Amino acid sequence: MHIQLLGRLRIRRFDDEVTLSAAKQRSVLATLAVHADTHVPLGVLVDELWESRPPATAVRTVQTYVYQIRRSLQLAASRAETDHSYAALLTSSRGYVLRLGEHSVVDTTLFRDLVKRGRARLSADENDEAVRDLRSALELWSGPVFGDVPKGSALGAAAISLEQVRTRAREMLYDAELRCGRHDDIVDELVGLTHADPTQERFSALLMTALLRGDHRAEALRVFHNLRAALDAQFGVPPSPTVQRVLSQILTDSSKNAGAMLTH
Structure with a gap:
């Protein structure tokens, strides 16, 4: 599974593209994906969707959204329990965790990893390699982060952080290009x-x-x-x-x- 958040939300599962038509479903998935492999408390999801004025049915509604996402993306835990190469949307006592598995990726995680590697190579004066990593990182962006996803406090903070990393990646890229004489x-x-x-x-x-x-x-x-x-x-x-x-x-x-x- 490949989840793209650096632009409009896009999900590829095996060879198919999956669309989540409900805006709040997209917000739930984006929140789980940007914190992939980390427990996200139920309260964080409630705050993300309704901020300070959640309805009385908020918890049940979030549970329904998670169920619908799990079904749409084939993220049931049963198969993933025996084969960790499969992605799964798991329920825990603290909330939910989107476990990516061995063959899944979220582009925000890949972006941060490439920038981190580019920074290390720049520090080691491996400038051509730094350019490749940093350009690969920046090419992951196809538009504003979470482009078609309604943003609450958690996604808003994540968007600011990612934009800051993007700016720094650009600065390091052009520094490396200058070092290469280009x-x-x-x-x-x-x-x-x-x-x-x-x-x-x-x-x-x-x-x-x-x-x-x-x-x-x-x-x-x-x-x-x-x-x-x-x-x-x-x-x-x-x-x-x-x-x-x-x-x-x-x-x-x-x-x-x-x-x-x-x-x-």
């Missing part, structure tokens, strides 16, 4: 990210560095000025020391080149 190859991607969020300093600093290494100093300075204007307009703050250090490199490099030109 500054020209990443300019367009970084331009898109800085346009999407003009106040994102780390991507602006990476774009300035890539442009500087490609001998595009004027464009790099323009990125800095755009960032400074956006930060001032939105937050009333100057660029961070990290960005200022890249600016110093641009200005120092430009002055050196100007001096070289004057001596010829």
Whole structure:
């Protein structure tokens, strides 16, 4: 079984795609899947579906949703008890656990594992390998996380965490690409990210560095000025020391080149 949460919820069971038409069923499955192989208390599921105002029938309704999910996805525990390669949706004294088995995967778990491996390879200066892992991780995303799943407190917190990891994965990816000398190859991607969020300093600093290494100093300075204007307009703050250090490199490099030109 393959569960995709990094975009619209998609479930593949064997060779078939399974659809859960009820929105609250999707919320229950997404909550269990993002915490796969971990016990999820019944109260967490109730809070996720109704927050502070659950109906009197909340517990029974959650139990019904779990039963329907178990039936739709063929997650009965009977076969899984003797063969752990099968995924199963198990009931425990504390709630429920979605046990993946040996051949099942949730893309959020795979995403985090790939980012973790990419980070380790970057730390070991295995930059090409880091690029492969981090690009593989980012390619798992097909849209906003939990795209068609109603989000309560648990899924909302998970979404924020995953978006933060995604941002960090992108930062590490472009750092690795720069270490590999592929500054020209990443300019367009970084331009898109800085346009999407003009106040994102780390991507602006990476774009300035890539442009500087490609001998595009004027464009790099323009990125800095755009960032400074956006930060001032939105937050009333100057660029961070990290960005200022890249600016110093641009200005120092430009002055050196100007001096070289004057001596010829």
